[in-house]
Amino acid sequence: MVNHAILKLPCYNEVLSMKNILDLHVQLAPRHYKGLILANPVMAAAGTVGYGVEYSKIVDIQKLGAIVCKGITLMPRSGNPQPRLMETASGLLNSVGLENIGIAALLEDKAPIWANWQVPVIVNVAGETIDEYIAVASKLEGIPGISGIELNISCPNISTNSMEFGANPRLAAKLTSAVKAVTSLPIIVKLSPNVTDIKEIALAVEEAGADALTLINTVKGMAIDIAKGKPCLGNTTGGLSGPAIKPIALYMVYEVAKVAHIPLIGCGGIACATDALEFIMAGASAIQVGTANLTNPHSSLVILEGIADFMKNKGITNLTELVGVAQDNS
Amino acid sequence: MQSLCTITSNVEISPGVRLMWVEAPDIAVAAQPGQFITVRCEDFMLRRPLSIHQVSPLSSPSTGGEASPERSEGTGEGEIAILFQVVGKGTLWLSQRQIGDKIDVLGSLGKGFSIPSGIARRKVPRQSKNLLLVAGGIGIAPLIFLAQFASSQHSITLIHGARTAAQIYPLLPLRALRSPCHSEPFTVIASEAKQSHLAQDKLREESHPSEQAPRSNLSPLPQEIRFIPITEDGSTGRKGMVTDILPDFLDWADQIYACGPVDMYKAMLELTCHSERSEESKLKKCQVSLEVRLGCGIGACYGCTINTKGGLKKVCQDGPVFELDDILWEEVRV
Numbered sequence: 001m002v003n004h005a006i007l008k009l010p011c012y013n014e015v016l017s018m019k020n021i022l023d024l025h026v027q028l029a030p031r032h033y034k035g036l037i038l039a040n041p042v043m044a045a046a047g048t049v050g051y052g053v054e055y056s057k058i059v060d061i062q063k064l065g066a067i068v069c070k071g072i073t074l075m076p077r078s079g080n081p082q083p084r085l086m087e088t089a090s091g092l093l094n095s096v097g098l099e100n101i102g103i104a105a106l107l108e109d110k111a112p113i114w115a116n117w118q119v120p121v122i123v124n125v126a127g128e129t130i131d132e133y134i135a136v137a138s139k140l141e142g143i144p145g146i147s148g149i150e151l152n153i154s155c156p157n158i159s160t161n162s163m164e165f166g167a168n169p170r171l172a173a174k175l176t177s178a179v180k181a182v183t184s185l186p187i188i189v190k191l192s193p194n195v196t197d198i199k200e201i202a203l204a205v206e207e208a209g210a211d212a213l214t215l216i217n218t219v220k221g222m223a224i225d226i227a228k229g230k231p232c233l234g235n236t237t238g239g240l241s242g243p244a245i246k247p248i249a250l251y252m253v254y255e256v257a258k259v260a261h262i263p264l265i266g267c268g269g270i271a272c273a274t275d276a277l278e279f280i281m282a283g284a285s286a287i288q289v290g291t292a293n294l295t296n297p298h299s300s301l302v303i304l305e306g307i308a309d310f311m312k313n314k315g316i317t318n319l320t321e322l323v324g325v326a327q328d329n330s
Numbered sequence: 331m332q333s334l335c336t337i338t339s340n341v342e343i344s345p346g347v348r349l350m351w352v353e354a355p356d357i358a359v360a361a362q363p364g365q366f367i368t369v370r371c372e373d374f375m376l377r378r379p380l381s382i383h384q385v386s387p388l389s390s391p392s393t394g395g396e397a398s399p400e401r402s403e404g405t406g407e408g409e410i411a412i413l414f415q416v417v418g419k420g421t422l423w424l425s426q427r428q429i430g431d432k433i434d435v436l437g438s439l440g441k442g443f444s445i446p447s448g449i450a451r452r453k454v455p456r457q458s459k460n461l462l463l464v465a466g467g468i469g470i471a472p473l474i475f476l477a478q479f480a481s482s483q484h485s486i487t488l489i490h491g492a493r494t495a496a497q498i499y500p501l502l503p504l505r506a507l508r509s510p511c512h513s514e515p516f517t518v519i520a521s522e523a524k525q526s527h528l529a530q531d532k533l534r535e536e537s538h539p540s541e542q543a544p545r546s547n548l549s550p551l552p553q554e555i556r557f558i559p560i561t562e563d564g565s566t567g568r569k570g571m572v573t574d575i576l577p578d579f580l581d582w583a584d585q586i587y588a589c590g591p592v593d594m595y596k597a598m599l600e601l602t603c604h605s606e607r608s609e610e611s612k613l614k615k616c617q618v619s620l621e622v623r624l625g626c627g628i629g630a631c632y633g634c635t636i637n638t639k640g641g642l643k644k645v646c647q648d649g650p651v652f653e654l655d656d657i658l659w660e661e662v663r664v
Contacts, residue, residue, distance in 0.1 A: 050630030054647075058331045058436070058628065070632070078635075078642055081661070085376065085623045085633040092375040094625070099632045099642070242375050294626050295375055297332055297436065 022311050023318040024304075026065060026286045028263050029148070029186035029211035036148050036186040036211070038065035038120065038286060041319060042276070042304040045267050045290030046071055046124035046150060046190070047096065051110045052117075058297045062119045063304065065286060069110070071126040071152045074135050076102035081234030086223050091244030091269075092291050093221055095235035098126055103136050107143060114145030121145060122188065126152040130178050137179045149185050151176065151210075154192030154217035166192035166217070169204035176208035188265065190214040191256075193248055202256045214265040214288060215256060216249045242291040243269040250282055257283025257324055271299065273306020280307075280319070281326040334432040338409060340425070344496050346416045347468060348425045349383070355408030357438045358385040363476035364442025364587075364619055364651045367412065368627040370434035371420035378420045379624045379646075381472035381589070382438060384411040413471040439627050440650050443472075443587050443617055445480050462583035463488040464572050464598070466590020470499045472619055473589055477555050487556040487579060491572035491590070495565035573597040586616040588654070596659055616654035620645055620662075637661050 029036035046068040049055045061067060079099025086093040101109070106123070114121040123146055127133040133151065140146050153175060154166035165171050176189055189205045191198055193216040202213055218239025223232040231237070249268025257264055266279030267288035276287045292299035307319075316322060335352040343349045357367065361382045368377035388408045416425045427433060446459050461484045463473045470490050477486050492498050559567030560575060568575060572594065580586075580601075588598060595618050622645050625633030629647030636643055638656045643649060 048626070048631055050626075050632070054626070054628050054630035070630075078637070079632060082634075082636060083623055084635070085625050087375050090373075090375075092625075094631075094633060096632045096635075099635055291375055294631060295377065296370060296434065297626075297628075 021317060022308055023320075024065075024308065024311075026263070026319065028066075028188070028265070028286060031262060032186040032211045034184070034186065036120065040065040040304055041280065041284075041286035041307070042300050043068060043122075043265065043286055043288045044293065044300060045288035046152065047094075048290040048293045051101075051106070052119075052121060053110065053113055055293070055297060059301060061300075062117060064119055064300055065304075066120045066122055066147070068122045068124050068150050068288065069106075070100055071098050071124040072100050072103055072106050072136060073098060073126050073128075074103055074132045076100060076105065083232060083234050084238075086232045086238065088221075088223060088240065088242075089244060091240050091242035092294070093223055093233060093238040093240055094218070095233045095238035097235060100126075103139050107139060111143050111145045117145070120147035122148040122150050124150045124152050124190070125179075130175050133175060133179050134182050137183045137185075140185060141183055146185065148188060148211075149179065149183060150188040150190050150214060151179060152190050152217070154190055154194075166201065167195050169200050172201050173204040173208035176205045176210050180209040186211040188212040188214055190217055190267075191252075192217050193245075193252060193268075194220045198252050199256055199259050202260050206260055206262050210262060212263040212265060212285075213256065213260060214267050215252050215284075216245070216268045219245050219248060241269065243271055243275075245269045246271075246275060246278075250278055253279055253284050254282040254326070257327060270303070271295070273303045273310060276303050276307055277310055277322070278326075280322050281324065283324040283327055285320075285323055332434070332436045335435045337427050337429055337431050337433060338406070340427060340429060342425075343413075343500055344498075347413065347497070348416065349411060349413050350424070350427075351386075351406065351409045351411045352433060352435065353408060354410045354435060354437075355388055357382070357435070358387040358408050358410050361385050361410065361438040361475075362442035363445070363479045364472050364617075365438040365440050366472075366627075366650060367410070367435050367437030367439065368624070369412075369424060369436075372423045374420050374423075376420075376623070376625065377434075377436065377627060378414075378424065379439075379621075379627060379650075380412040380414050381619070382410055382475055383413040383471045384475055384478065386410070413468065413474075415468040436627060440646055441648060443476055443619075443651050445476070446484070446585060459584040460485045460487070460582050462486075462579050462586045464576065464586060464588040464590070464594075465490045465499075466572060466588075466594040467492055467497065469589035469591070469594075469619070471589070473587065474499070476587060481554050486554065487558065487582070489558045489560060489572050489575065489579070491560045491562075491594075493562045495559075495561055495563075498559040498561065498566055571597070573601055576601055584615065586654075587618075588616060589619040592620075592659075592662055595654060595657075599654060599659060617651050618654050618657075619650045620652055620657070621650065 024040035026038040026041045042064055043066040047070055051069050052067045055061050077098050077100050080095045080097030084096050125136045153172055165175050187210055189210040218241045221240040222237045225232045246269030253264055253266045263285035265286045266284030270276050270287055270289050271292040279287050289300045335354045337352050339351040341349055366379050366381050368379050370377050386406050386409045414421055416422050465473045477488055490499055622634050624646050625631035627646045629644045634645040637658050
């Protein structure tokens, strides 16, 4: 027997039920035999939410579409000297330098926690050689609590070859297929904006077997302390993130969406639902929130709310209807 | 942890230094001296970390969190204070907020000062210890909270160094040394509160003549505390730096707590190393609060990592309080 009194509760519940009929699901790896389905398009970007557990004390991160954990390497890394952060106009320079606990500690301490989470956790994998990437990816195989790999071929803060993987289509493709060969997990490749033609790199890794692409990582930059006459960051240079790079990221998503056949994840300066929707309309199937998490730990959830509200107001029931609409209208 | 907090008071207590009280009952109850909050300032990417300067918890247990009907307006209960210097655009924006404005606060965060237990336990006699608090400039902020927190059980000396008299925390006149006598603590505190009320009213008249001042915002330091100002220009207290007079207290102190610029810590390290009288013991008993640029404030972004003798530490989560001799000072860049 249905309790009609419950069905007649006022507008808040109507809003909820309206949201329930919204389809926010995203298939991030349609080419993959297992697929990678997110409950919604809002992801936490690598490097800004640590291993997820830190933010779980403040925010209900289980409501996110996915969490991308901090870039992980084979051995622990101590990162770059202080200062590592520098605020700029509408942006943030960082030179953390991939400080991380290493794959062994990740498997021992973090993965068991993730195994109990609803939200998929994607592990961002970084390295200095193809062999290191392969070693890390191999260790992730069959570990409960890990839903995918995001290949970090674009961190601007380590002084080795990683950036070259991101800047060279042939190397990027070679790395992608090498990792693909040792894992059954879906592979997302995170691209660098610090290249001449991002479309070329995108197509190369797509052909090499990438299941999805994240665009973009930070833009290389620096700041100088004029009182001391020296660079502000301990590492001299860093990666720029935040709203300052949003137009750059949006343009790159828009351009790559014209040629790529795999899902794109928009990332770069997304701080509100409007930003997120711009990326989706440019052609992104999902988005990542990074620097905005530092400004407001609840940013991602506010953005998710805003996307749902927008769809409700426009009478759109399925998020996929919005993906790439700006391509058709330009 | 994260909430919008209403500003109940915002006054300039010395040039460029503001004392702000906000409603934050959860933080007021849980905060430990040395912990901090972060405040979102306008559209800046990074939240500004600020030491918790004082707390005023609810006197009766709250049942409904922030909106608890038990919290009566204007009593100052369920509030925390921050004391900050306007050093950039973020703190300038914060200093311009008005009473009634809401600010986005995350806290309480980090690991604060560790205080020797003086609580009387069964079969263990109560032991009072001599705590030396050393403040350089605005570094006084967390040490007032510590002094209030620990004063009922320990003997406290607070040295506050500044460039000039106007920058000395405007709370107490120079006090005579007192032995830690706990015979009438409540009457002592009550009389202090009265004095502070007057001082606060005077302050308000000077800086914000139109504001109503229903209560005291400058909580008193309990009388047991010995307060020693020292200024570089000698305009109040002794003339010099805190590190000039510190050696006189090293033998007295069982535990040292310091908050100030990195140069002060480096000078202290020299002192404690070279003090023949106390070489071994004092080095191991000095806690300092470190300030670096923070990203997330909760240990997730690795923006504030420093190297210590115990390995990599996150200032926001493993600190901001560290043992003085744990930090690899040669690697700390000012």
